[in-house]
Amino acid sequence: MTELLLLSATGLMLSLFLGLLRVLLGPSAGDRMLATQLIGTVGVGMLLVLSVLLDEPALIDVALLLALLAAVAAAAFTGQQEARHD
Amino acid sequence: MINLASSILILAGLFFYLAGSIGLLRLPDLYTRLHALTKADNLGLGLLAAGLALHSQHLLTSLKLLLIWLAVLAASATSAHLIARQARRQETRR
Amino acid sequence: MTDAMIGLVALPLTGAVATLLLPRSATVVAIGAGLATTIAAALLLFGVANQGALHYEMGGWSTGLGITLRADGLSALLLMMTSLVALAASVYASAYFSAASERARFWPLWLLLWTSLNALFLSGDLFNLYVTLELLGLSAVALATLGGKRAAAEAALRYLLVGLLGSMLFLAGVSLIYAGYGTLDLATLPRVVEPGPIAWTALAMMTTGLLLKTALFPLHFWLPPAHASAPAPVSAVLSALVVKAAFYLVLRLWLDVFANVVTPVAANLLGLLGACAVLWGSWRALQAERLKLLAAWSTVAQLGYLFLFFPLLLALPPGPTRDLAAGGLVMLALTHGFAKAGLFLAIGVIQQRCGHDTIRDLDGTAQHLPATTFAIALAGVALIGLPPSGAFLGKWQLLAGAVETGQWLWLVVTATGSLLAAAYIFRVLGHAFGHQPYPNQPVTVAREEWPALLLTAMAALVLGLGGAPVWKLLEIGT
Amino acid sequence: MNTTNLLVFDGLLLFSIVGLAWASLATTDERRSVILFMAFGLVLAVAWGRLLAPDVALAEAAIGAGLSGALLLAAVRKQSPGSSHTHANPDRNYSESGAKVVLQWLVTLLCAALAGTLAWALLHALSSAPHDTLPRAISDNLVASGVSNPVTAVLLNFRAYDTLLELAVLLTAVLGIFSLGQTTPGYQPAGPVFDGLVRWLVPVLILTAGYLLWVGAHAPGGAFQAGATLAAAGVVLRLTGRSRIGLPDGFVLRIIMAAGVGVFLLVGLTLLLLGRPFLGYPPAWAGALILLIETAAMLSIAATLLLAFVGGQPQSTAVNAAANRQREENSRC
Numbered sequence: 001m002t003e004l005l006l007l008s009a010t011g012l013m014l015s016l017f018l019g020l021l022r023v024l025l026g027p028s029a030g031d032r033m034l035a036t037q038l039i040g041t042v043g044v045g046m047l048l049v050l051s052v053l054l055d056e057p058a059l060i061d062v063a064l065l066l067a068l069l070a071a072v073a074a075a076a077f078t079g080q081q082e083a084r085h086d
Numbered sequence: 087m088i089n090l091a092s093s094i095l096i097l098a099g100l101f102f103y104l105a106g107s108i109g110l111l112r113l114p115d116l117y118t119r120l121h122a123l124t125k126a127d128n129l130g131l132g133l134l135a136a137g138l139a140l141h142s143q144h145l146l147t148s149l150k151l152l153l154i155w156l157a158v159l160a161a162s163a164t165s166a167h168l169i170a171r172q173a174r175r176q177e178t179r180r
Numbered sequence: 181m182t183d184a185m186i187g188l189v190a191l192p193l194t195g196a197v198a199t200l201l202l203p204r205s206a207t208v209v210a211i212g213a214g215l216a217t218t219i220a221a222a223l224l225l226f227g228v229a230n231q232g233a234l235h236y237e238m239g240g241w242s243t244g245l246g247i248t249l250r251a252d253g254l255s256a257l258l259l260m261m262t263s264l265v266a267l268a269a270s271v272y273a274s275a276y277f278s279a280a281s282e283r284a285r286f287w288p289l290w291l292l293l294w295t296s297l298n299a300l301f302l303s304g305d306l307f308n309l310y311v312t313l314e315l316l317g318l319s320a321v322a323l324a325t326l327g328g329k330r331a332a333a334e335a336a337l338r339y340l341l342v343g344l345l346g347s348m349l350f351l352a353g354v355s356l357i358y359a360g361y362g363t364l365d366l367a368t369l370p371r372v373v374e375p376g377p378i379a380w381t382a383l384a385m386m387t388t389g390l391l392l393k394t395a396l397f398p399l400h401f402w403l404p405p406a407h408a409s410a411p412a413p414v415s416a417v418l419s420a421l422v423v424k425a426a427f428y429l430v431l432r433l434w435l436d437v438f439a440n441v442v443t444p445v446a447a448n449l450l451g452l453l454g455a456c457a458v459l460w461g462s463w464r465a466l467q468a469e470r471l472k473l474l475a476a477w478s479t480v481a482q483l484g485y486l487f488l489f490f491p492l493l494l495a496l497p498p499g500p501t502r503d504l505a506a507g508g509l510v511m512l513a514l515t516h517g518f519a520k521a522g523l524f525l526a527i528g529v530i531q532q533r534c535g536h537d538t539i540r541d542l543d544g545t546a547q548h549l550p551a552t553t554f555a556i557a558l559a560g561v562a563l564i565g566l567p568p569s570g571a572f573l574g575k576w577q578l579l580a581g582a583v584e585t586g587q588w589l590w591l592v593v594t595a596t597g598s599l600l601a602a603a604y605i606f607r608v609l610g611h612a613f614g615h616q617p618y619p620n621q622p623v624t625v626a627r628e629e630w631p632a633l634l635l636t637a638m639a640a641l642v643l644g645l646g647g648a649p650v651w652k653l654l655e656i657g658t
Numbered sequence: 659m660n661t662t663n664l665l666v667f668d669g670l671l672l673f674s675i676v677g678l679a680w681a682s683l684a685t686t687d688e689r690r691s692v693i694l695f696m697a698f699g700l701v702l703a704v705a706w707g708r709l710l711a712p713d714v715a716l717a718e719a720a721i722g723a724g725l726s727g728a729l730l731l732a733a734v735r736k737q738s739p740g741s742s743h744t745h746a747n748p749d750r751n752y753s754e755s756g757a758k759v760v761l762q763w764l765v766t767l768l769c770a771a772l773a774g775t776l777a778w779a780l781l782h783a784l785s786s787a788p789h790d791t792l793p794r795a796i797s798d799n800l801v802a803s804g805v806s807n808p809v810t811a812v813l814l815n816f817r818a819y820d821t822l823l824e825l826a827v828l829l830t831a832v833l834g835i836f837s838l839g840q841t842t843p844g845y846q847p848a849g850p851v852f853d854g855l856v857r858w859l860v861p862v863l864i865l866t867a868g869y870l871l872w873v874g875a876h877a878p879g880g881a882f883q884a885g886a887t888l889a890a891a892g893v894v895l896r897l898t899g900r901s902r903i904g905l906p907d908g909f910v911l912r913i914i915m916a917a918g919v920g921v922f923l924l925v926g927l928t929l930l931l932l933g934r935p936f937l938g939y940p941p942a943w944a945g946a947l948i949l950l951i952e953t954a955a956m957l958s959i960a961a962t963l964l965l966a967f968v969g970g971q972p973q974s975t976a977v978n979a980a981a982n983r984q985r986e987e988n989s990r991c
Binding site for chain 4: 024
């Protein structure tokens with residue numbers, strides 16, 4: 001099981017890097033925001049895996065907070081766009 | 087038995103994560119990328135969380151994992167909609 | 181007596197919360213809290229004089245685990261000065277701010293500033309000191325912006341950034357100390373600190389941060405605009421107390437905590453910077469066109485004198501001569517605190533009554549506001565260092581120490597600085613006296629003029645004539 | 659488990675942190691920079707989790723990934739209203755004079771020298787004998803502190819005085835923000851989809867804040883994390899055009915602002931009157947008193963962060979209603 005979780009953690013890291021590449025490439029703000037959304041989800045996944053790997057249940061709380069606040073960040077981004085175009 | 091099931095779920099989750107990220111990078115425009123992202127959010131995290139919940143076998147932990155998944159699901163659906171609508175508006179404006 | 185230590189922090193803090201919740205009666209509440217705080221400071225001074233150094237373990241947790249408050253002769257004296265200056269400035273402020281909205285904004289921040297000063301002088305813990313520095317810096321900046329003008333906002337922004345940079349440097353030093361020695365307690369550290377990379381780097385970073393906050397040449401650039409554009413009672417406290425608080429920490433670190441780490445070369449560097457501050461500050465004060473700017477540049481110069489003592493104190497062997505010099509340093513700091521606060525309040529009166537503070541156009545001020553002009557003259561006596569001011573005693577010890585250790589340079593600097601101070605003070609007084617008849621009453625606007633008069637009299641007369649107990653109190657170390 | 663197995667993961671995590679930090683600073687486009695910074699916050703939260711510091715990870719998640727992203731986006735919006743193309747002027751960045759470049763290099767060199775000195779001293783500090791007296795003292799006294807989370811024990815009991823003064827710092831910050839004047843009217847009212855998000859997100863955030871506050875006694879969490887989460891709920895409300903952002907008016911708002919310091923002082927002084935040391939809780943009561951103080955602190959912290967987000971004193975309700983009416987009329991056209 002440990003090996004599997006290690007593999008998932010590293011795999012998620014790969015996913016993170018692909019997302020980062022998209023953030024850097026863009027080209028539009030929407031693309032970047034999508035990629036940030038992915039990075040948030042990847043971060044949540046990583047924290048969940050780490051919480052089992054390192055035997056630290058509190059990391060699940062961190063993941064929960066991250067998940068909720070990723071929504072706030074997306075809301076801030078799109079809210080800003082809304083305000084701009086209406 | 088449970089271990090096997092949870093391993094399979096975690097691996098499947100990882101697969102969708104990677105598929106989603108590759109899609110986000112390789113697909114040609116915003117709308118198709120949007121489609122790829124939802125694979126990672128919905129399926130990737132969902133399967134991963136399900137696998138970990140099986141592994142932990144605590145009710146409270148499983149509930150938290152479910153909540154996390156639901157939060158990400160709803161947030162990604164909403165923001166995907168908003169991002170798409172915004173992109174669409176910019177197109178029609180041009 | 182230890183309850184007085186709690187009172188010194190809790191009373192102004194309670195006052196701050198109360199003035200925030202009761203904006204209509206804020207002035208009464210604030211003056212009441214200020215009076216109570218001053219009584220606590222007096223109680224603490226008597227307590228230290230009678231019982232020796234005091235300490236209080238917060239929350240009942242032993243030193244090391246919890247935070248310990250400490251008061252020795254030096255901190256008790258500075259706390260007393262803080263309370264007297266702040267109380268006088270509070271009385272003045274109650275007349276200075278007329279609009280209700282201004283008062284509602286001013287009093288909570290004012291009492292928070294007072295809290296931070298008291299907490300700083302009482303703190304016996306390095307991290308706690310960092311927190312008090314943050315509170316001090318932030319409340320001082322917020323008060324400085326109350327002037328409401330664009331120049332004030334710009335100066336305050338620079339003040340904020342300088343303050344943050346200083347705090348960050350201080351915090352970096354503190355973390356280094358904790359990583360190296362595993363304790364933050366000021367009384368434990370002198371026993372464990374030893375010369376080496378950790379102590380050198382930590383002391384250098386903390387000192388640089390504090391020198392920024394105390395505005396020692398060449399880090400003084402932010403002070404004149406910030407102090408000159410703040411409201412008068414705020415300027416008084418900024419110049420008299422806030423920069424002193426950072427200076428007090430330099431003194432504590434160099435003479436107590438890191439006593440076996442500092443080297444004569446480093447102390448000479450501080451002395452040289454102090455000498456530059458004395459000459460440059462006095463020169464700019466002489467050229468200032470506005471009274472407030474003159475007072476602010478004079479602060480830069482007066483802080484320079486305090487740093488001249490460092491090479492002397494390091495060169496003198498422990499004994500009565502060194503104690504006399506240390507007492508002279510504290511006497512000079514106290515005198516400057518009272519004199520500069522009084523000077524800023526007096527300038528505030530002139531600014532409000534005459535509508536400006538341009539030195540060239542002061543003609544006849546002596547006839548309109550005799551008491552205020554007298555206060556400026558008294559402040560001048562203290563700033564120049566004429567007898568019987570406390571500054572005279574302080575400078576006397578500075579000169580005696582310079583002769584004793586053969587460091588003649590400081591003698592020349594002190595003499596030049598005093599001459600320049602005499603020049604800028606007499607320039608103001610020369611403009612202030614005109615040819616109009618004097619009014620029947622010397623004090624024309626009581627609530628505005630008395631605070632300045634009392635503060636400057638304290639500096640020019642009381643400290644000089646009755647200052648002997650200061651040296652006795654300073655023998656009470658931690 | 660053996661942490662050396664995570665070596666590859668750690669290396670990649672480190673690389674992504676440094677890369678993101680560099681990218682977000684090197685970017686000239688403000689909006690891209692902000693998005694990169696948000697990603698940086700996300701990765702940093704994971705890193706704190708990896709370092710087994712969930713308290714810090716919670717704070718980083720709340721502040722770094724959530725609030726500061728929203729704050730920075732709002733700042734960028736204020737700076738370039740109406741258009742994202744105004745600052746996309748490539749010439750501006752290349753027309754810098756030589757002196758400025760030299761100055762930049764000097765500053766860089768100075769920073770590098772400073773960092774080098776710090777690293778050198780830190781190396782010495784870490785290689786000197788380990789000091790475990792304080793950690794041992796904390797674990798020895800944990801039973802008497804009323805909570806079982808050592809971080810909360812230090813913050814709210816052993817070094818409660820520090821926290822009291824920190825709350826005073828926050829109060830000062832709010833008062834300073836108030837002197838900046840009143841806030842500008844908020845955002846446009848949101849569409850139905852956005853409103854749907856808000857309808858579930860805000861209650862869940864409030865519940866989470868309560869959970870973090872409660873859990874802080876025995877696990878990572880506490881007033882700061884809870885306050886930041888609560889503030890995030892307010893930010894969401896602000897984004898939907900409610901410019902009161904869930905904050906009350908006048909007197910009640912002032913009570914909330916002062917609650918952290920006020921309750922802390924009240925507890926401390928009451929104990930002093932009862933013959934105990936200032937802030938010296940009786941062990942039997944410590945848990946309850948800490949929860950009381952933390953609840954008040956959470957409200958103050960949330961209010962402070964929110965007021966910092968809107969950047970001024972919220973407009974009074976009357977003005978606000980008028981503005982809303984005006985806005986509705988505008989949107990009808």
